[in-house]
Amino acid sequence: MAKVKGLKCRECGREYPAEPIHVCEFCFGPLEVVYDYDEIKKNISREKIEKGPKSLWRYVDLLPVENPTVGLTAGFTPLKKAEKLGEVLGLKNLYIKDDSVNHPTLSFKDRVVSVALSKAKEFGFDTAACASTGNLANSVAAHSAQAGMNCFVFIPANLETQKIIGSLVFNPTVVAVEGNYDDVNRLCSEIANDLGWAFVNINIRPYYAEGSKTLAFEVAEQLGWRAPDVVVAPAASGSLYTKIWKGFNELKKVGLIDEVKTRMYGAQAEGCSPIAQAWREGRDFIKPVKPNTIAKSIAIGNPADGIYALQVARESNGAWETATDEEIIEGIKLLAQTEGIFTETAGGTTIAVLKKYVEKGMISPEETVVVYITGNGYKTMEVLEGKLSTPVKIKPTLKDFKEKVLARV
Ligand SMILES: *Cc1c(COP(=O)(O)O)cnc(C)c1O
Ligand SMILES: [Zn+2]
Numbered sequence: 001m002a003k004v005k006g007l008k009c010r011e012c013g014r015e016y017p018a019e020p021i022h023v024c025e026f027c028f029g030p031l032e033v034v035y036d037y038d039e040i041k042k043n044i045s046r047e048k049i050e051k052g053p054k055s056l057w058r059y060v061d062l063l064p065v066e067n068p069t070v071g072l073t074a075g076f077t078p079l080k081k082a083e084k085l086g087e088v089l090g091l092k093n094l095y096i097k098d099d100s101v102n103h104p105t106l107s108f109k110d111r112v113v114s115v116a117l118s119k120a121k122e123f124g125f126d127t128a129a130c131a132s133t134g135n136l137a138n139s140v141a142a143h144s145a146q147a148g149m150n151c152f153v154f155i156p157a158n159l160e161t162q163k164i165i166g167s168l169v170f171n172p173t174v175v176a177v178e179g180n181y182d183d184v185n186r187l188c189s190e191i192a193n194d195l196g197w198a199f200v201n202i203n204i205r206p207y208y209a210e211g212s213k214t215l216a217f218e219v220a221e222q223l224g225w226r227a228p229d230v231v232v233a234p235a236a237s238g239s240l241y242t243k244i245w246k247g248f249n250e251l252k253k254v255g256l257i258d259e260v261k262t263r264m265y266g267a268q269a270e271g272c273s274p275i276a277q278a279w280r281e282g283r284d285f286i287k288p289v290k291p292n293t294i295a296k297s298i299a300i301g302n303p304a305d306g307i308y309a310l311q312v313a314r315e316s317n318g319a320w321e322t323a324t325d326e327e328i329i330e331g332i333k334l335l336a337q338t339e340g341i342f343t344e345t346a347g348g349t350t351i352a353v354l355k356k357y358v359e360k361g362m363i364s365p366e367e368t369v370v371v372y373i374t375g376n377g378y379k380t381m382e383v384l385e386g387k388l389s390t391p392v393k394i395k396p397t398l399k400d401f402k403e404k405v406l407a408r409v
Contacts, residue, residue, distance in 0.1 A: 003040050004064050007031040007206055010308070018064065020123050020198065022205045030304065031206045033064045041254045046225060049256075056111055056214040062250055063214075064207050069121050070147045071114025073103040075214050079222035079370070084338040085351075089358045093368045095228070096335075097219055099375070100343050105142045105166065106376035107135035107297075107344075108215065108240065113200060115211035117143050120198035126150060127197040131188035133181050133236060133297045134163035135375055140200055141170035152197065154184050159296060162379045180291050182301045201237075205304075212240045216247025219370050220257055227251070227260045229367040232354045234267045234346045234374060235275055236298040238309035241266050244372070245312045264318035265362070266309060267353035269295035269328060269345070275306050279320035284310055294325045294383045295345035297375055319362065323352035329387050331355070332377060342377035350374070 007016040011029025022031050044061045052058030056075025057068045078098045086094035099108040113136070117128055127150040130140045137153035144151035151172035155164070156179060167174050177184045185202075192202040200208045220227055227248045235241045245264050251257045268276045271293025274286045286306035291299035303309070313320055323331060328345055331352035335341050343351070354371055357363050377384075392408070394400040 003035055003043075003061060005034045005036050008034045020120075020125075020203050022203050033206050033210055035062070035250075037250070037253045044254050044256065046221075046256060049221065056114065056211070056218070059214055059217045062217065062247075062254070063115055064210050065115060065118045066122065068114070068118045070117040070143050071110060074110040074114040075102070075218065077102050077218070079219060080339065080341070082339050082371075085335065088334070088338055089355060090365055091358065091363065091367070091369055092365050095219075095223075095368070095370045096339060096341060097215065097370055097372045098341060099215070100341060100347065100373050100377070104146075105135070105138040106379065107139065108212070108372070108374040109135040109139040110143075111214050112136075112208045112211035112239075113139040113143050116200035116204045116208035117147055117149070117198070119207040120149075120200070120204055121147060123198070125196075125198035127152070127195075129153065129188070129192075129195075129197045129199045130201050131181070131185040131199070132201075133299060134159050134166075134379070135297050136201065137172075137174070138163060138166040138379075141167045141172040141174075144172060145170045149198075154188050156180050156184055156296075160380050160382055162381060163297075166379060180301065181299060182288070182291075185300075185302075209239045209243055209305075212243035213247035213250065215240065215372060216244045217251065220248060220251050223368065223370075225257050226368075227257055227262045228370040229261065230263050230265060230357075230363055230369040231372070232265045232267060232350055232357065232369065233372040234298050234350045235309055236300040236303065236346075238275055238303045238305035240372075240374070242305050242308045242312050245316060262316060264312050264316040265353070265357055266313060266318065266320040267350045268320065268322050269293035269298060269349050270322040270324045271295070272299040272301060273320075273322045274301060274303055275309050276320035276322045278306070278310055279313060286310075293328075293345075294380075295328055295349050297344060297346045297380075298349065319357070321353045321356050323349045323356070327352040329383065332384070333388075335373070336377070341373060343373045344375040344377050344380040345383055346375045347373040347377070 332348035
């Protein structure tokens, strides 16, 4: 039962018990869950996982939860071989990890929230909360409804209408803050300590972040128990990107895969790219920026895991790259028109950046490449207004059909 040893400061290494805490009392570094891998290794096998539930909970041995009760349907999303997009880009082994169809709220956030709120239940919290760029609010609201928890979600006031409705339908208290995500997050950090609420990405963050590892676990299993040569993944706070790397390396530690030679390629929107800018300038620290991009779900100007994302890129022989708003729209269209997958702006960013890595010769044609599509296009439809062809309007007559439709093809 002792799979989790406790929490550990990522900066000074001080250890703490596994409680709802997230910063080191000595150096203010972030805390991370540490496991007893020898113990886990005795318990885990490919066969056991393959017989497990068709959700991310098949990997419960590598997650910080004893008894999953919230988000039992999250994860286990398709890994699609992208033949047509691969042909366009000149890649023979390109795969899309499609979290645009994650359950229940159509983004990768259902992974982290399942783990965070299952843990919050174990801790005995009755109120869930978050600081969100949109998708997290949707997921926390949905899972709180499932779990019978009170719910408060904090968002920047200027979010896409579909994302706001996608929270309100579950009837949480939605607090729309006049400011950007970083303002929202600062406010939530100030109030989180006093309230006794489970703020999934603040005081529960060490557990929340572990949910992202399942993006690596599933891909390795779906590839026949191996890590890909290249990953392309987006970053907001940088948590998802760093945890994919942690996930592959854990599988190796417990003997489920042989080696991890994956190059971790990151993607940010040019209008909010503090990690990519640091990479470009060879810095090992982040200079916060003011977000200005249509990719609102990944618009974090002061990313909590930014420095760790830079470390992962260095360690894995990876890199960081950006896409402009125009390129993001083109990325959304390219994925839709080759693979039939409708992603949101974060996915458009990732596809646009994938294209750049290929054009720069940083990915070779035979390599196994996995691109993480983290959100659904039906939530950010407004960015496509005026960017697509329009319906052909006709009267309900054969004449009109022939003149206006057939005459065009
Ligand atoms: C939140 C989010 C991300 C990035 O998450 P981080 O772990 O904060 O880097 C990526 N894509 C989508 C669609 C998101 O909602
Ligand atoms: Zn510390």
